[in-house]
Amino acid sequence: MDRVVGILVVILILLAQDYLSTRKNPYLGGIIPIVYVGVISIFFNRLMDNNDHSSTWVILTVALCGLLSSWISGRERFKKKRQKELDRIELQNL
Template sequence: MIDMVIGLSIAAILMAVEYFLSAKLRNPMWGGIIPLILIVGTIYIFASSLIQPSKNSLFPFILLISFMLGDWISGREKYKKNQQRELDKMKAKDIEN
């Protein structure tokens, strides 16, 4: 049970960092670092037979990677919306002057 709590805590921290990297930084590649590390790590774990690939052992890895990629996509969308909002404010200010 404690292993599950620790794993979920680490996943939550990684997701928060992932969202921050993808939503706040200008370059979209920063947000792709954590999903890339997770994909490479998953391939290494299963290729080196640290964990035997089965439906029960593969599912958590796929779930975590898909959540991370989802965070990356939603963070980039938020970044683009924030930039568009800033451009709209600048245009409105230019029109006023």
């Protein structure tokens, strides 16, 4: 049951990140990665208690890269959508 809840939390975080990344304000998409870095810095010693340091670093890095790539792709989608709307408005003005 704990795994299901964990998976649902991860999916919810990714959906929220995708939503915030495609808003007009570009800084909204940076909220979740900044919170992630803050939480990791607070609980860093507890995460490093086990002797498998390399896998912990890999997991932390992959998660941060995933959040940042979601932010970047959301911004690109927003820019394409905005440009498409501007092109449509320009076409109507002609």
